[in-house]
Each structure stands twice: as structure tokens, then as C-alpha cells.
Amino acid sequence: MAMHDPVTAALTQVHARLASQRDGKLADYITQLALADAGTFGLALVSMEGHQYRAGRAQSPFTVQSVSKPFVYALVLAELGLEEVTRWVDAEPSGEAFNAISLEPGTGRPANAMINAGAIACTALIPGPTGARRFDRILGILSRFAGRNLDVDESVYASESASGDRNRALACLMSSTGSLPGDPSGAVDTYFRQCAVRVTAVDLAVMVATLANGGTNPVTGSAVVPEPVAVQVLAVMASCGMYDASGKWLLRVGLPAKSGVAGGLIAASPARFGVAAFSPPLDPAGTPVRGAAAMRELSERFGLHLMHNPARGAPTFSLSGGQDERVTLVAAQGAIDFTAAERLLYALSPLALKTGGGVVLDLADVMSVDARATEMVRAALTGLGAQGRPVAVVGRLGSAAAGTGPGRRSFTSGQEAVACCAEVGRP
Numbered sequence: 058m059a060m061h062d063p064v065t066a067a068l069t070q071v072h073a074r075l076a077s078q079r080d081g082k083l084a085d086y087i088t089q090l091a092l093a094d095a096g097t098f099g100l101a102l103v104s105m106e107g108h109q110y111r112a113g114r115a116q117s118p119f120t121v122q123s124v125s126k127p128f129v130y131a132l133v134l135a136e137l138g139l140e141e142v143t144r145w146v147d148a149e150p151s152g153e154a155f156n157a158i159s160l161e162p163g164t165g166r167p168a169n170a171m172i173n174a175g176a177i178a179c180t181a182l183i184p185g186p187t188g189a190r191r192f193d194r195i196l197g198i199l200s201r202f203a204g205r206n207l208d209v210d211e212s213v214y215a216s217e218s219a220s221g222d223r224n225r226a227l228a229c230l231m232s233s234t235g236s237l238p239g240d241p242s243g244a245v246d247t248y249f250r251q252c253a254v255r256v257t258a259v260d261l262a263v264m265v266a267t268l269a270n271g272g273t274n275p276v277t278g279s280a281v282v283p284e285p286v287a288v289q290v291l292a293v294m295a296s297c298g299m300y301d302a303s304g305k306w307l308l309r310v311g312l313p314a315k316s317g318v319a320g321g322l323i324a325a326s327p328a329r330f331g332v333a334a335f336s337p338p339l340d341p342a343g344t345p346v347r348g349a350a351a352m353r354e355l356s357e358r359f360g361l362h363l364m365h366n367p368a369r370g371a372p373t374f375s376l377s378g379g380q381d382e383r384v385t386l387v388a389a390q391g392a393i394d395f396t397a398a399e400r401l402l403y404a405l406s407p408l409a410l411k412t413g414g415g416v417v418l419d420l421a422d423v424m425s426v427d428a429r430a431t432e433m434v435r436a437a438l439t440g441l442g443a444q445g446r447p448v449a450v451v452g453r454l455g456s457a458a459a460g461t462g463p464g465r466r467s468f469t470s471g472q473e474a475v476a477c478c479a480e481v482g483r484p
């Protein structure tokens with residue numbers, strides 16, 4: 058993208074403002090991570106059309122660490138379904154640090170898939186005859202999310218394996234209560250390899266854009282996980298993704314997110330874009346300092362908070378009684394979902410429909426009508442037909458959504474439809 062586009066300009070400004078920030082500490086419990094260059098800082102953003110924007114060191118490699126967790130959770134959800142996965146891993150914020158022993162009293166079930174205990178359980182749940190095969194599946198799905206073949210940083214893997222006793226202890230504890238399937242040391246070893254997969258900020262932005270895009274990679278076009286799985290993963294990222302800082306994060310930034318101890322951070326703006334940052338220094342909660350500040354600025358600047366008024370009315374409507382009082386014409390454009398259908402059909406409700414006579418629903422310029430909206434359109438037209446009104450639908454998609462019913466007709470042009478309804482309605 059050229060430097061003068063507004064998105065690159067915004068990323069570049071945010072990057073420039075935060076680059077001199079010196080707060081935070083490198084993770085050092087994995088010795089290789091303490092060797093990182095604290096000054097490296099990159100930002101990347103990928104839209105639902107696969108447009109890529111970047112600022113700073115967005116192509117520098119680092120290990121994915123805990124940013125792998127939502128994607129491996131997605132893999133087991135796609136394989137086993139939410140019910141089965143929830144038997145093993147709950148979906149409640151733990152309010153505790155990433156490596157806490159947040160296990161349900163009595164059952165030993167981990168609180169959620171974003172903390173280490175839950176992530177190790179997810180890794181163990183992946184179907185496969187050996188650890189190596191399970192790891193191949195992990196690398197495969199992370200690569201499909203990223204849209205390119207990823208590899209492992211063997212030195213970081215060896216370094217974490219050498220100092221990973223706390224994670225081993227967590228796995229053994231879960232295994233002893235029956236809450237971890239299979240061999241605990243194998244599960245932890247696979248988890249360490251998963252954390253050592255090498256990515257860039259651009260890779261992470263494509264990966265999280267895939268979640269924001271309902272599971273389809275916006276760059277490669279490949280359907281990586283089904284849409285309901287992407288929704289489930291984003292929900293758990295929103296409530297649990299930032300460890301014990303999850304509540305404050307949702308309040309202030311308002312985007313599903315996940316951080317990693319090597320300095321990676323992702324956030325999703327559902328149906329809009331995925332954004333990623335890389336900057337190694339972490340705050341005491343394990344959140345990358347510059348990355349978090351960047352997400353916060355971008356969210357405020359672009360009005361992205363999840364609870365902010367959702368983008369109003371991509372579909373537009375026009376209502377006219379026509380020159381002929383006997384016919385009411387309602388036209389819509391864009392994508393018709395529940396919200397759009399509610400607005401559209403309100404104009405045809407007995408409350409709003411002042412005149413008697415025919416009704417034309419012009420959906421010729423509509424891009425899509427989803428299943429819920431289809432049901433609503435059908436019910437509304439059936440109701441109008443039952444009142445004895447002539448009803449016409451315009452456009453191929455609209456006619457398909459409307460289906461058939463008494464007194465209901467389809468047209469390709471609005472004019473024809475109005476003329477026909479006026480004719481039928483003539484006393």
C-alpha cells in the first residue's frame with residue numbers, strides 16, 4: 058500500500074508515537090526470549106478483502122507463544138465441537154496469570170483455553186496417533202490461518218523445554234485428576250513446539266483477520282474453520298484473551314485479543330479487520346506494552362469498541378407511495394440481515410402502512426439475504442397476503458428469499474411490479 062493511504066498513515070503515526078516508549082521488560086523465564094531486541098516494533102492490519110497495511114518491523118520473525126492458543130482452540134472446536142471441548146476446558150475468565158493453576162475444584166478442568174492449563178489440554182485433545190502427528194496438524198492449521206507455510210524456531214523450543222517445569226507440573230496435575238487426556242509429558246512437548254512456531258506481525262494480522270472474517274482466510278480465500286467456530290474463539294478471546302487484564306481490556310479497547318510472551322499481540326474487529334503488533338517488552342500482566350497501547354489508540358481512533366454502535370445501515374431504504382396511492386414501494390440495498398430486515402419490514406407492518414392496497418418489495422439491488430432475514434421476509438409477506446393485499450417482490454435474490462405464497466408475484470423491474478399491483482388492487 059502506498060504511504061499516503063489513510064490506514065497506513067494511521068498505523069505509521071501510531072507506530073512513530075510509541076516507538077520511543079521504553080516501559081516493560083523482556084520475558085526471561087525462557088532464556089532465548091531474553092535475547093530479543095527490545096526496540097523492534099511492527100504493526101500490521103489486514104482487511105476482510107485481504108488488503109494489507111503495515112508500519113515498522115512488521116516482517117520481523119518471532120515465536121507465536123500464547124498467540125497460538127486461540128488457533129489451536131479453533132482446531133479442536135472444529136474437530137470435536139463445543140460440547141465435547143467444554144467437557145475438558147471451560148470458558149470462564151480465570152482472573153489469574155497465564156501460568157496459574159486455574160483448575161476447577163473437584164474436576165481439575167482448566168478455566169479457559171487462553172491460559173496455559175487450558176491450552177495444554179487443547180493440544181492434548183487434538184486427534185492423532187503420536188505427538189509428531191498432532192504437531193503436524195497444529196503447524197498445518199496455523200499455516201492455513203497465516204496463508205503460508207510456517208516453521209519452528211528450534212532454539213526457542215529447546216530453551217522453553219529446558220525451563221518448562223511449571224508447565225510440566227500443570228500437565229501432571231491435570232493428568233492426575235483425569236482432566237488431561239493422554240500422556241502429560243507428550244502434551245507439554247507438543248505445546249512447547251506450538252509456542253515456538255515462527256511468525257511475523259503480518260502473519261498474525263492475516264491469522265486474526267481470518268477469525269474476524271468468519272473463519273475464511275481473506276488473503277487466500279480458503280475456509281480454515283467453520284464460521285460458528287470463529288465466533289466461539291472470538292468470544293473466548295474477548296472474555297479471557299488478556300489473562301487477568303481481560304476485563305479492563307474489554308472495557309478500554311473493546312476488541313477480542315490475545316497476547317504472547319515473545320511480544321506478539323492480535324486483536325480482531327469482527328467483519329472489519331485483524332490487527333497485530335510485535336514488540337517484546339511486557340507489562341507485569343504479560344501484555345506487550347507498545348502493542349497494547351497501539352491497539353487502544355487504533356480502537357479509539359476508528360471507533361472499533363465492540364459495544365460501540367455497530368456500523369449503522371450499510372443497507373439503505375427508500376419508501377414511496379408512488380404516484381399511485383394504491384401501491385406502497387419499499388426498496389433496499391446492501392446485505393440484509395436481522396437488523397436490516399427489521400428496518401425494512403417495519404415499513405410494511407400494519408403500524409406503518411397507512412394506505413391499503415398493494416405492496417412492492419424491491420430487492421433488486423440487494424447483495425445478500427441471510428437465513429434469519431429470509432424467514433422474516435416470508436412471514437411479513439404471508440401476513441400481507443392474508444390481508445388480501447397484492448404483493449410483489451423485485452429481483453432474483455429477493456424473489457428467492459420471499460419464496461411463493463398466495464397473491465405473491467416476482468418481477469425483474471420495480472416499475473412492472475408497481476403497475477401490476479396497482480392493476481390487481483383496482484376496485
Ligand code: GLU
Binds near residue numbers: 124156316317318319
Ligand atoms: N510458551 C509460554 C508459556 O507457556 C507461553 C505463555 C504466553 O505467551 O503468555 O509459558
